[in-house]
Amino acid sequence: MLTEILATSPRAAQTVLSFDRARELASCHGSPLLVVSKSKLIDTYWKMREFLPGVEMYYAAKANPDLHILTTLREQGSFVDVCSFGEMEAAQFAGFSPEQMLHTHPCKTEFNLRSCYDAGIRWFVYDNALEAQKIANLTPDVNLLLRMAVSVSSSVVNLSAKFGAAVDDALSVLLAAKSLGLKVRGISFHVGSQCLNPTDYTAALKEIRWVWDAAVKHGFDLEVLDIGGGFPAPYRHDAPTIEEFCGVVAAGINEHFGDLPIRLIAEPGRGMCAESTTLITKVIGKSRRWGMPWYFLDDGLYGSFSGKLFDHTDFPLIYEGMGTRELSSCVVAGPTCDSSDVVSTDQLLPDLEIGELILVPCMGAYTSASASPFNGLPVARSVAID
Numbered sequence: 001m002l003t004e005i006l007a008t009s010p011r012a013a014q015t016v017l018s019f020d021r022a023r024e025l026a027s028c029h030g031s032p033l034l035v036v037s038k039s040k041l042i043d044t045y046w047k048m049r050e051f052l053p054g055v056e057m058y059y060a061a062k063a064n065p066d067l068h069i070l071t072t073l074r075e076q077g078s079f080v081d082v083c084s085f086g087e088m089e090a091a092q093f094a095g096f097s098p099e100q101m102l103h104t105h106p107c108k109t110e111f112n113l114r115s116c117y118d119a120g121i122r123w124f125v126y127d128n129a130l131e132a133q134k135i136a137n138l139t140p141d142v143n144l145l146l147r148m149a150v151s152v153s154s155s156v157v158n159l160s161a162k163f164g165a166a167v168d169d170a171l172s173v174l175l176a177a178k179s180l181g182l183k184v185r186g187i188s189f190h191v192g193s194q195c196l197n198p199t200d201y202t203a204a205l206k207e208i209r210w211v212w213d214a215a216v217k218h219g220f221d222l223e224v225l226d227i228g229g230g231f232p233a234p235y236r237h238d239a240p241t242i243e244e245f246c247g248v249v250a251a252g253i254n255e256h257f258g259d260l261p262i263r264l265i266a267e268p269g270r271g272m273c274a275e276s277t278t279l280i281t282k283v284i285g286k287s288r289r290w291g292m293p294w295y296f297l298d299d300g301l302y303g304s305f306s307g308k309l310f311d312h313t314d315f316p317l318i319y320e321g322m323g324t325r326e327l328s329s330c331v332v333a334g335p336t337c338d339s340s341d342v343v344s345t346d347q348l349l350p351d352l353e354i355g356e357l358i359l360v361p362c363m364g365a366y367t368s369a370s371a372s373p374f375n376g377l378p379v380a381r382s383v384a385i386d
């Protein structure tokens with residue numbers, strides 16, 4: 001399926017700005033710098049709306065709680081998925097009201113649950129009887145979605161390994177909440193992040209429909225189906241287009257839930273924001289070590305490239321004058337004193353000059369969100385364009 005989809009319309013990683021514009025921005029704001037294209041973000045939001053008809057978007061702030069991204073999406077009418085007090089505050093700062101938020105953490109600290117409830121959030125997720133008990137003790141009048149685990153066959157990050165009730169346990173977890181007087185209003189799942197085959201959703205929807213029908217038979221008044229995130233982005237490998245990927249997901253929703261008058265929601269993180277952002281990073285040093293050229297950048301594994309470690313993402317490095325310079329094997333390292341801070345060992349690059357800029361596309365998701373100021377080096381700032 002993936003090869004068929006890619007054969008018709010592959011989507012390649014692209015920068016959101018030229019090298020000339022990058023030089024202007026870097027001279028004004030410094031580097032490393034994350035450049036957010038609002039128009040790219042808006043385009044992605046509306047493409048997802050168009051090709052997932054009837055599905056409301058709850059942008060997963062964990063992918064990138066950057067103010068430019070949150071504000072831009074709110075202005076388009078997006079809702080937001082938060083998983084902590086900190087994300088809720090970031091969303092509030094961007095203008096989202098608590099009614100526009102869904103809290104999706106299946107295992108909350110008491111502080112997380114209580115503080116988000118006190119701020120006004122009323123939709124939460126749970127996946128087991130003890131979490132239901134916690135919710136019943138602290139915030140009994142909330143609306144709940146049961147998070148279910150689903151088979152993950154083509155995603156890079158399995159999000160059913162840690163959370164989600166198994167199909168066989170779902171009914172007992174639903175009944176546990178009911179016996180505590182809680183209102184379960186729907187079901188959510190996540191096929192895993194960077195899902196590469198949209199038929200994974202179809203398979204999950206089939207399983208969920210079985211549980212949904214069993215719940216209805218037991219008197220549950222379910223009204224919300226949350227299909228989670230998982231929508232892919234291109235990195236060093238192409239990804240399917242939004243049109244084609246979401247088209248298959250929409251067909252799956254229609255096939256398995258098309259007969260029900262329910263509210264459909266999705267929680268895209270990566271698929272919504274990854275392509276909106278390009279990193280500008282600068283070559284700050286070079287050397288030759290055991291016969292191999294090494295280039296040192298002002299951003300690395302502890303910074304915006306943290307997604308390489310935590311998210312298994314392999315970002316393409318774009319240099320100026322592609323196609324015109326002679327290339328060779330090299331090592332590209334980050335700016336910290338740690339030897340493991342290596343960004344790439346297998347990308348061919350020209351003889352880079354100190355001070356030269358490198359652009360890294362698709363740096364919107366799981367990059368700055370997991371960056372740290374290790375070695376006292378500040379994380380990249382962000383600016384918005386268009």
Ligand SMILES: Cc1ncc(COP(=O)(O)O)c(C=O)c1O
Nearest residue numbers: 060104193229230267268269270
């Ligand atoms: C509950 C939940 N929803 C949504 C997302 C966003 O997923 P993605 O970035 O794959 O769209 C995640 C990612 O971890 C998640 O845990």
